[in-house]
Amino acid sequence: MIELRNVSFTYAGSNRRVLQNLSLEIARGESVGIIGPTGSGKSTLCYLFNGLIPHHFSGKFQGEVLVSERNVMKETIESMSQIVGYMLQEPSLQIASPFVESEITFGMENFAVPVDKMDKRLNEIIAELGLEHLRYRATADLSEGEKQKVVLASILAMDPSILVLDESSSMVDSTSKNDLVKILTALKKQQRTLIIIDHDLDFLAKIVDRVILINNGSIIIDGATDSVLTNNRLLIKNGLIPPIFPDLFDIFQEKKLLDDPLPLSLESARKIVQKWLP
Ligand SMILES: Nc1ncnc2c1ncn2[C@@H]1O[C@H](COP(=O)(O)OP(=O)(O)OP(=O)(O)O)[C@@H](O)[C@H]1O
Ligand SMILES: [Mg+2]
Incomplete structure (x- = not known):
C-alpha cells in the first residue's frame, strides 16, 4: 500500500511548487498509469515512492508518504530499494557494472x-x-x-513488490514494447504493484487498471483506465494524444452513430464494427 497525504514539493533553488497538496492511495497489487504533459510532475511524484525525494533531490517538502507502512522520510533509499524497484527515465544512469x-x-x-x-x-x-x-x-x-x-x-x-517504470516504453521498438506488455502482465498476475509513467496511452491501456492524470503538480482525474483513456477532450486539454480507437471512433459518437461507449481496445473496437456489418 502506498499512501500520500497532502504532499507538496519545491525543488531546491526554484520557487515553483512542482507537487501541490497531493493525496492518493494505491493498494497492493494495483496497476496504475501516471499520465500528464511534460513537466507536469510525473517523475517527481514517483521519486516520493522510493525516497529519492527527499533523500536524493533536496527541496521544500510537506506532507507524508507511507509505502508498505514505512514512513519514506525516515527510511534510506537503500532500504526502500528492497521494496520499490525503480526504473528511471534515463536507464543509462542506473547502470553500475561493466558487464x-x-x-x-x-x-x-x-x-x-x-x-x-x-x-x-x-x-x-x-x-x-x-x-x-x-x-x-x-x-x-x-x-x-x-x-x-x-x-x-x-x-x-531483486524481487520488488512495487515496480515503478518511468517512460520505459519510449526507447524500445514495437516488438520490444509487446514483450514489455507481456512481462508486465505477468508481473501483474503475481500481485505486484505496478506504477507506470508513459506518454503512449495505447501501451498503458494494455496493462493498467487505473489511470491518474496530473498537470501542474495536481491530480486532474483518477479513475478506471476505460473511463480516463476514452475521455478524449480531457486528454487533449491536458496536452496528451488520445489512444487510437477512442480518437478514431469519436466522430461516430459525435454524429450519434455510436450506442456503445468509445472503445479502447482493438477487441472492443472490432465488436462495434462487427455490429455495423450487414
Ligand atoms: N532536479 C530538479 N531541480 C529543479 N527543477 C526540477 C528538477 N527536476 C525536475 N524539475 C522541474 O520540475 C517540473 C516537473 O518535472 P518532472 O520531471 O517531474 O516532470 P515530468 O512530468 O516527469 O515530465 P516529462 O514527461 O518530461 O518526463 C519541471 O518543471 C522540471 O523542470
Ligand atoms: Mg518524467
Missing part, C-alpha cells in the same frame, strides 16, 4: 544474497526477459533499448 551479468546480480550482491540463490535468479531472469544474447556483453556497448532491458532485469532480480 550484463554483473549488472543483473549487482543489487543481489549488495544485499548479500547467497551465491547459489543469486545464480538461480540470474538464469531465471535472463530466460524470462529473453536476454540470452546479451548475457556476456559489456554494458557500455549496449543500445539504449538493450540497456533498458538489462536495467529492468537487474531491478526484477
Whole structure:
C-alpha cells in the first residue's frame, strides 16, 4: 500500500511548487498509469515512492508518504530499494557494472544474497526477459533499448513488490514494447504493484487498471483506465494524444452513430464494427 497525504514539493533553488497538496492511495497489487504533459510532475511524484525525494533531490517538502507502512522520510533509499524497484527515465544512469551479468546480480550482491540463490535468479531472469544474447556483453556497448532491458532485469532480480517504470516504453521498438506488455502482465498476475509513467496511452491501456492524470503538480482525474483513456477532450486539454480507437471512433459518437461507449481496445473496437456489418 502506498499512501500520500497532502504532499507538496519545491525543488531546491526554484520557487515553483512542482507537487501541490497531493493525496492518493494505491493498494497492493494495483496497476496504475501516471499520465500528464511534460513537466507536469510525473517523475517527481514517483521519486516520493522510493525516497529519492527527499533523500536524493533536496527541496521544500510537506506532507507524508507511507509505502508498505514505512514512513519514506525516515527510511534510506537503500532500504526502500528492497521494496520499490525503480526504473528511471534515463536507464543509462542506473547502470553500475561493466558487464550484463554483473549488472543483473549487482543489487543481489549488495544485499548479500547467497551465491547459489543469486545464480538461480540470474538464469531465471535472463530466460524470462529473453536476454540470452546479451548475457556476456559489456554494458557500455549496449543500445539504449538493450540497456533498458538489462536495467529492468537487474531491478526484477531483486524481487520488488512495487515496480515503478518511468517512460520505459519510449526507447524500445514495437516488438520490444509487446514483450514489455507481456512481462508486465505477468508481473501483474503475481500481485505486484505496478506504477507506470508513459506518454503512449495505447501501451498503458494494455496493462493498467487505473489511470491518474496530473498537470501542474495536481491530480486532474483518477479513475478506471476505460473511463480516463476514452475521455478524449480531457486528454487533449491536458496536452496528451488520445489512444487510437477512442480518437478514431469519436466522430461516430459525435454524429450519434455510436450506442456503445468509445472503445479502447482493438477487441472492443472490432465488436462495434462487427455490429455495423450487414
Ligand atoms: N532536479 C530538479 N531541480 C529543479 N527543477 C526540477 C528538477 N527536476 C525536475 N524539475 C522541474 O520540475 C517540473 C516537473 O518535472 P518532472 O520531471 O517531474 O516532470 P515530468 O512530468 O516527469 O515530465 P516529462 O514527461 O518530461 O518526463 C519541471 O518543471 C522540471 O523542470
Ligand atoms: Mg518524467
